[in-house]
Amino acid sequence: MKWDWNAVSDFMPMFWHGLLVTLEALALGAVLAFVLGLVWAMMQRSEHAAVRWPVMAVTEFVRNTPLLVQLFFLFYVLPEWGLTLSALTTGVIGLGLHYSTYTAEVYRAGIDGVPVGQWEAATALSLPRARTWFAVILPQAIRRVVPALGNYVVAMLKDTPMIFVIGVLEMLGEARQYSAQTFHTVEPITIVGIAFIVISYPASLLLRVLERRLVR
């Protein structure tokens, strides 16, 4: 198979569009994973078993089933229940929900790492629960787990091509579409592969620096 530079330049407009969609899905998915994961982690610390147990069950379930299955489920089953979302929104929810079960574990480790004396001091000062969480515990807990959270963003980046299965034209989707139209496969796939490396490798390096800075 011959490398065709014309195919490269021909593919670029579609690539840029796909890149944008990938980054959009990644950014929104990551935000969702960060927020939801935090909610899970805090709920798992609830004093009420009626809160802890369902959260535990749901997160275990989601973590232990394939993202691909979850994406199909969201895409085909939610509309049955009258909830029709765009493919991208569905993809973002799928990615965010799936990864929230991992970030929940990360937060949990961070929260467990805060000395019990911090909780006791907050109690001794009668700080309201929200202040205890948001002003005392979480700033200490999250600082330590920023690199671990970042690792999951990189992992999520590598999972973004999966949302192609529900019809989102992210980078891989655009490449597939381009090759279906032109029968040029090597060029678009190679470009997409390079794009993943170009994004994720510096991100990993950055995380290593952060790790050295934040985790002591």
Added chain:
Amino acid sequence: MSADSSPSKETVNPAVDGSELIRFDKVTKRFGGNTVLDSLDFTVSSGKHVTLIGPSGSGKTTILRLLMTLIKPDEGTIKVGGEYLTHEDRGGSLVPAGEKHVREVRKHIGMVFQQFNLFPNMKVMRNITEAPMHVLGLSRDEAEERARELLDLVDLTEHADKYPTQLSGGQQQRVAIARALAMRPQVLLLDEVTSALDPELVAGVLDVLRDIAHSTDITMLCVTHEMNFARDISDDVLMFDAGRVIESGSPEKIFSEPDHERTRQFLSAVL
């Protein structure tokens, strides 16, 4: 009860009139099968400085932690300023206290920990203003003014903008004292507050506490192995053994001519 209807209302009579401020009534505390406090009764009058002494494991820390609501009694009741701390009087019957009630009564109690437990993510100033602003509802200006007065009292005025880790242990403990006092508690609980410090830093902390003991009417409940300090500041000394008060009295009495052999043994071991 008033505590339910108006959270900001003072539920503890703030007047220092020598009346009973703390009452333990048949308090039992177990950890697993280990009964640490066995039907303990004791009272502390308001304004008094009381030191708890006794051998390791006798339950001194447990008493302070019960008062701070860090742990719950298995049996018995604790009252602070006439209000039940762990229970609520609902139509004549005692039920376990709700969160709101506990908060209200607990506001009048402050504690300084052996390990300081300052919030490392906050500067000294915010360590002190955090609770007055978010619990008492003081404005930032009011809280900072209060904090500056207290920093002056503990001799750390120039350290307001540092993080706790930038301070020595003795300085951190003085910040912790200021932080507890900023809530204007009626009772200050001190659990071996100098035992985590390097020896040369102990005196500075004890001086501050002496100063507070002599210049305020705050009630103090103090666990310490610093017997000279205990002698200086205490109105009463309670000697604990195996979760019971076996002897109490003025420091002169307890330290010079205790009635109990057990007290004598203990003192000769620590002095």
